[in-house]
Amino acid sequence: MNNITGYLDMMRPANCLMAVISVLIGFFLITGVSYSFFSMNLLFAAMAVFLITGAGNVINDYYDVDSDRINRPKRPIPSGKISLNRALLFAYGLFITGIILSFINFFMFLIAFVNSLILILYSRNFQNKILIGNISIGYLAGSTFIYGAAAAGKPELLAAPLILGILASLATIAREIVKDLEDIEGDKKSFLKRITKKVGDLADRFRLTNSGVKLKFSQNTATGIALICILLAIVFSFLPYQWGLLGAGYPMVLIPCILS
Secondary structure (H helix, E strand, C coil), X not given: CHHHHHHHHHHCHHHHHHHHHHHHHHHHHHHCCCCCCXXXXXXXXXXXXXXXXXXXXXXXXXXXXXXXXXXXXXXXXXXXXXXXXXXXXXXXXXXXXXXXXCCCCHHHHHHHHHHHHHHXXXXXXXXXXXXXXXXXXXXXXXXXXXXXXHHCCCHHHCHXXXXXXXXXXXXXXXXXXXXXXXXXXXXXXXXXXXXXXHHHHHHXXXXXXXXXXXXXXXXXXXXXXXXXXHHHHHHHHCHHHHCCCCCCHXXXXXXXXXXX
16 A cells, blocks of 8 residues: 555656646637537546656656655655666556557647657756756646647647647746755755766776876786786687587687687
8 A cells, every 4th residue: 555655656646637637728728618528538638648747757756866865855766665666667657558548649649759758858868957957847738738639639729728838838947947946955965976976986997196097007907907808718718619519610600700
């Protein structure tokens, strides 16, 4: 039960429902409120947006784990309720299911596919880039109105949902900038941690001297070790033939490889 709660927590159901409401608004702007609430197109569209939005939230938690250990230590991943691997599999399962549900028409599929890709790229690459990340999230918020309208199957009537989408995008961009400012302290520490880790990995190869940074081992030492390894490889490569493990054709293949 705790795991189920953890998965739902990562999805942020309230946030997903807000996206679904945008879909409903976009849909009914095209069809009118008198349209049947039991439309299969609308049902599939709402489910797809709920799942893809949830997937975006999960993948964001996956890539934000270092920052969340400082800013939100009680979240499912940093608290240890959900492992990183399980969170990643869960996110991609939601993405795939949401995209499949969008096969109502090509426009819906295209939006679902592109938005899923942007959500992944945002969490992995864009969120730490100035403005690009904020604009990405702004677009995603506004696109749900367009997606809802696309479910109605009348692309020629997209003007009103498009305007709402632009407004939602602008409001979301502003919110994301404010949120970035609130998280800046944890993000700075996360940034320093990542830099330190990278420097630590590189430092294993170097040493500091009065004249600058040098390799821990001299170039001659490194070359000697490499040469010994190559010679040992050559010697051991003949053992399968010497011990009768491989036939006469083996040296014919082996010798050109050694000479190369």
